[in-house]
Amino acid sequence: MHVAADILTDIFLMFLAAKVAGEVFERLRQPAVIGELLAGMVLGPYALGWIGVPTEGMVEAFNGQAAAQEGIAAIYEVLAELGVIILLFVVGLETRLSDILRVGARAGVVAVAGIVVPFALGFVYIQAIGRPTIEALFVATALVATSIGITARVLADLGHLQSREARIILGAAVIDDILAMIVLATVSAIGEGGEVSVGTIAVIAAQAIGFTVFVALAGRHAVRRWSVHLDSLRIRNAPFVVAMLVMLGLAALAAQIGLAAIIGAFLAGMVFAELREQHELEHRALPIYELLVPLFFVITGSHVDWRLFFDGSVLGVALTVTALAVVGKVVGCGAGAWGLGRRQMAIVGVGMTPRGEVGLIVANVGQSIGAIPDVMFSTVVIMSVLTTLVVPPILTLLYGGRSPEAEAAGDAIDTPAEFAVQDGRLPDL
Amino acid sequence: MHVAADILTDIFLMFLAAKVAGEVFERLRQPAVIGELLAGMVLGPYALGWIGVPTEGMVEAFNGQAAAQEGIAAIYEVLAELGVIILLFVVGLETRLSDILRVGARAGVVAVAGIVVPFALGFVYIQAIGRPTIEALFVATALVATSIGITARVLADLGHLQSREARIILGAAVIDDILAMIVLATVSAIGEGGEVSVGTIAVIAAQAIGFTVFVALAGRHAVRRWSVHLDSLRIRNAPFVVAMLVMLGLAALAAQIGLAAIIGAFLAGMVFAELREQHELEHRALPIYELLVPLFFVITGSHVDWRLFFDGSVLGVALTVTALAVVGKVVGCGAGAWGLGRRQMAIVGVGMTPRGEVGLIVANVGQSIGAIPDVMFSTVVIMSVLTTLVVPPILTLLYGGRSPEAEAAGDAIDTPAEFAVQDGRLPDL
Numbered sequence: 001m002h003v004a005a006d007i008l009t010d011i012f013l014m015f016l017a018a019k020v021a022g023e024v025f026e027r028l029r030q031p032a033v034i035g036e037l038l039a040g041m042v043l044g045p046y047a048l049g050w051i052g053v054p055t056e057g058m059v060e061a062f063n064g065q066a067a068a069q070e071g072i073a074a075i076y077e078v079l080a081e082l083g084v085i086i087l088l089f090v091v092g093l094e095t096r097l098s099d100i101l102r103v104g105a106r107a108g109v110v111a112v113a114g115i116v117v118p119f120a121l122g123f124v125y126i127q128a129i130g131r132p133t134i135e136a137l138f139v140a141t142a143l144v145a146t147s148i149g150i151t152a153r154v155l156a157d158l159g160h161l162q163s164r165e166a167r168i169i170l171g172a173a174v175i176d177d178i179l180a181m182i183v184l185a186t187v188s189a190i191g192e193g194g195e196v197s198v199g200t201i202a203v204i205a206a207q208a209i210g211f212t213v214f215v216a217l218a219g220r221h222a223v224r225r226w227s228v229h230l231d232s233l234r235i236r237n238a239p240f241v242v243a244m245l246v247m248l249g250l251a252a253l254a255a256q257i258g259l260a261a262i263i264g265a266f267l268a269g270m271v272f273a274e275l276r277e278q279h280e281l282e283h284r285a286l287p288i289y290e291l292l293v294p295l296f297f298v299i300t301g302s303h304v305d306w307r308l309f310f311d312g313s314v315l316g317v318a319l320t321v322t323a324l325a326v327v328g329k330v331v332g333c334g335a336g337a338w339g340l341g342r343r344q345m346a347i348v349g350v351g352m353t354p355r356g357e358v359g360l361i362v363a364n365v366g367q368s369i370g371a372i373p374d375v376m377f378s379t380v381v382i383m384s385v386l387t388t389l390v391v392p393p394i395l396t397l398l399y400g401g402r403s404p405e406a407e408a409a410g411d412a413i414d415t416p417a418e419f420a421v422q423d424g425r426l427p428d429l
Numbered sequence: 430m431h432v433a434a435d436i437l438t439d440i441f442l443m444f445l446a447a448k449v450a451g452e453v454f455e456r457l458r459q460p461a462v463i464g465e466l467l468a469g470m471v472l473g474p475y476a477l478g479w480i481g482v483p484t485e486g487m488v489e490a491f492n493g494q495a496a497a498q499e500g501i502a503a504i505y506e507v508l509a510e511l512g513v514i515i516l517l518f519v520v521g522l523e524t525r526l527s528d529i530l531r532v533g534a535r536a537g538v539v540a541v542a543g544i545v546v547p548f549a550l551g552f553v554y555i556q557a558i559g560r561p562t563i564e565a566l567f568v569a570t571a572l573v574a575t576s577i578g579i580t581a582r583v584l585a586d587l588g589h590l591q592s593r594e595a596r597i598i599l600g601a602a603v604i605d606d607i608l609a610m611i612v613l614a615t616v617s618a619i620g621e622g623g624e625v626s627v628g629t630i631a632v633i634a635a636q637a638i639g640f641t642v643f644v645a646l647a648g649r650h651a652v653r654r655w656s657v658h659l660d661s662l663r664i665r666n667a668p669f670v671v672a673m674l675v676m677l678g679l680a681a682l683a684a685q686i687g688l689a690a691i692i693g694a695f696l697a698g699m700v701f702a703e704l705r706e707q708h709e710l711e712h713r714a715l716p717i718y719e720l721l722v723p724l725f726f727v728i729t730g731s732h733v734d735w736r737l738f739f740d741g742s743v744l745g746v747a748l749t750v751t752a753l754a755v756v757g758k759v760v761g762c763g764a765g766a767w768g769l770g771r772r773q774m775a776i777v778g779v780g781m782t783p784r785g786e787v788g789l790i791v792a793n794v795g796q797s798i799g800a801i802p803d804v805m806f807s808t809v810v811i812m813s814v815l816t817t818l819v820v821p822p823i824l825t826l827l828y829g830g831r832s833p834e835a836e837a838a839g840d841a842i843d844t845p846a847e848f849a850v851q852d853g854r855l856p857d858l
Contacts, residue, residue, distance in 0.1 A: 008510060062496065237719055
C-alpha cells in the first residue's frame with residue numbers, strides 16, 4: 001500500500017511540473033514538450049531527486065534498495081510506455097494510410113540512407129580509436145534507430161503533422177524501426193559469438209514486415225467492413241473502446257515480436273483514421289493524451305544523468321559519437337529527402353535524429369551480452385540523451401514557430417466540436 | 430524493455446477480458462462490474478495465470494522470481510489505484526457537497542453504527558474461539574472499514590447515484606474511512622506493545638478530520654473564487670487539467686496522511702462538481718474512466734486465491750467471520766438508516782458491506798508487526814474477497830435492476846452532448 005501512495009505522489013509531482021513547465025513554454029511560444037523534458041531533468045534522481053527515488057516504504061515493500069530501484073524503474077517504464085503509445089496512436093489518427101503510401105518510396109529512401117550513413121560513421125570512428133570490432137558494431141547499431149516520439153510531439157505541438165515532410169518522417173520511422181531491428185538482431189548474433197544465421201534474421205525480418213503490411217492493409221479493410229457493427233455492441237462508447245483495444249493489442253504484439261510498441265500504436269491509429277471524425281475518436285482520446293503523454297516526457301527527462309558529462313574519460317568520445325549521430329541522420333535522411341527544398345530536407349534530417357530509448361535498448365543488449373564496456377555504454381546514453389534534447393528547439397527554429405493555422409486556432413481550441421474538426425494540430429498540453 | 434512489453438500484454442488482456450465480460454453482463458442486464466471481477470478471477474494467477482505472473486524477461490530484469498513478483502504486484506497496484514481514483518473522482522463530480530451535508534447527520538450515524546457492530550461481533554467471536562486478544566482486535570479492525578469502490582461502481586452502473594441512500598452511503602464511507610483509520614492506529618499501537626498514546630491518536634484523528642473538512646469547504650470556496658481565472662491559462666483544456674491535478678494531489682495527500690487515496694479523489698470530484706457542466710469535466714474524464722476503471726476491477730478479481738477455500742483449517746472460521754462482517758454492516762448501517770424504508774435500509778447496509786483492499790491493508794499491518802498468524806491473515810483475505818463479490822448481485826437485486834431513467838437512456842448515451850446532460854448515470858463500461 002505504501003508503494004501506491006508513494007508512486008501516486010510521484011505521478012502528481014510529474015503531472016504538476018509538466019503542466020507548469022508547459023504553461024511557461026506556451027507563453028514563450030515554444031513547444032510544451034521542451035518544458036516537460038526539463039521538468040523531468042530537474043525533478044529526477046540526478047538533480048532534486050523528488051521523483052524516481054524509492055521511498056523507505058518502497059524499500060521495505062521490496063525487501064531492499066536494489067529491488068525497490070528496479071521496481072520504481074519498471075513502474076515508470078510502464079507509465080511512460082502507456083503515454084508514448086497514446087501519443088503515437090493519436091498521431092496515427094491524424095495520418096491516413098494513403099498519405100503515407102503517397103510518400104512511401106521517398107520514406108524508404110530516407111530510412112535506408114538514415115541507417116547506412118550513421119552506422120558507417122559510428123563503426124569507422126570507434127574502430128579508428130582502437131576499440132574492438134564488436135564494440136564498434138554495437139555503437140554503430142545504437143546510432144541507427146530513430147525514436148519517433150519526440151519528433152511526433154514537436155510536430156503536433158507546432159501544428160505541422162499534415163505537412164509532406166511530417167508524413168515522410170512518420171513513414172520513414174516505421175521502416176527505420178523494422179530495419180534497425182534487423183540490424184540489432186544481426187549484431188547481437190555476432191556479439192553472442194554464434195554464427196549469424198541468415199534463416200533466423202530472415203524470419204525476424206519477415207515477421208516485422210509482415211506485421212506492418214498486414215496491419216496497415218488488412219486493418220483498414222477490417223475497419224471499413226466491420227465498423228458498422230460497432231453500434232450493435234451494448235458497452236458504452238463501443239467504437240472508442242474497440243479502438244483502445246486495438247491500440248493496446250497491436251502495441252503489445254509489436255513489442256512481443258521485437259518491434260517498438262509505438263509502431264503498433266501508430267498503425268492502430270492509422271487504421272482508425274477513417275473513423276476518426278464519425279466516432280470522435282480523437283476527441284475522446286485527448287483527455288487520456290493530456291493525462292499520460294506528459295508522463296512519458298517527464299520520465300524521459302528524469303533519466304538524464306548529468307554526472308556522465310563530468311567524466312573526462314567518457315565525454316570526448318561521447319560528444320564525438322553524438323556529433324556523428326546528428327550528422328549521420330541529418331546528412332543521410334536529409335539527402336534522402338533531396339529535391340524537397342533545403343528547409344524541408346533539414347526538417348526531415350533533424351526530425352529523424354532523436355535516438356531516445358531505442359539507443360538505450362541497444363546499449364542494454366550490448367552490455368547484457370558483455371559486448372560493450374561501461375564507458376561505451378555511457379557513451380551511448382549521452383548520445384541518446386543529447387540527440388533527444390537538441391531536436392525540439394532546432395525543429396522549432398526550422399519551422400519558425402507554429403503553423404499559421406495552429407497560431408490562428410490558438411487558444412480557441414477548447415470545445416469538443418472544435419477539436420473534432422481540427423486537423424493537423426493536437427492540443428499541446 | 431521486456432518489462433514494458435510484457436506488462437503491456439497483461440494490460441491488453443485485462444482490458445479485452447473486461448470489455449468482453451462487460452458486454453456479456455450488459456446483455457444479461459447485470460452491472461458490467463460483476464463481469465470485470467469474474468474476468469480477473471479467471472485470468473488471474475490462481476486460475477489461468479495469464480495475468481499477474483512474471484514472465485522470464487521480468488524475472489531476468491528483476492534478478493529473481495520473488496523480486497519480479499513484487500514488481501508486478503507494485504505495477505498492478507499503481508494501475509488499480511489510478512483506476513479507482515478516477516472512479517471516485519467521477520462519482521464525486523456527481524455529488525454536490527450540499528447533497529452530502531443534507532444527509533450528514535444520518536451518514537454519521539450509519540458510519541458509527543457500521544463500525545461499532547462489526548467490531549464488537551468480530552472481537553467477541555475471535556475471543557470466544559480461544560484466540561489471543563490482540564488477534565481478536567486485529568480481525569475486528571479488519572471488519573470495520575468499508576471499501577466504497579465496488580458500491581460506487583454498482584450504483585453508477587445501475588443509475589442510482591443521485592438517490593438519497595446513495596448519498597448517505599457516500600457520506601458514510603468518508604466518515605467510516607476516518608474512523609477506521611483511528612481504530613487501526615489505536616490497535617496497531619496496542620499490537621506493537623507500546624503505550625497507546627492518546628496524543629498520537631488525537632493527532633492522526635485531527636489530521637484526517639481537518640483534511641476532509643478543509644478540502645470540502647475551502648476547496649469549494651477556492652473553486653468558486655478562482656475558476657474564472659482558468660481561462661487565462663495557455664495550456665489546452667486548462668479546467669480539465671487543473672481538475673486532474675487537484676484529483677492526483679488530494680489523492681496523494683490523503684494517502685500520505687494515512688487515509689485512503691480514493692477519499693481524496695472523491696473530495697476533489699465533489700469540489701469540482703459545480704464546474705462540471707460548464708467545463709464538461711465529466712465528459713472529458715469519461716475516456717480515462719473507460720480505460721482505467723476496468724483495470725481496477727479485473728486486478729481486484731485476479732487477487733482471489735481459490736486455494737484458501739479448500740483449506741479446512743481456515744474455511745470454517747473464515748466463513749463465520751465473513752457472515753459476521755455482512756451481518757455487522759447490514760444490521761449496523763441498516764439500523765443507522767432507520768426510518769428510510771426497509772428496502773433503502775437494506776441498500777445502505779449492503780452498500781457498506783464490501784471490505785475489499787481495506788480489509789487486506791489491516792491484515793497486512795497485523796501480519797507485519799507479528800500480531801496475527803497466517804490462518805487469521807487468510808481469514809481476513811477470504812472475508813475481504815467474499816464481502817466484495819457478494820455485493821454487486823445483491824445490490825442489483827435490491828434495486829430490481831436499473832433506474833427507469835437509466836433504462837430509458839439506455840444505449841442512446843453515446844454522444845458528448847448527451848453525456849454532458851446525463852445526471853446520476855455513468856456509462857457502465
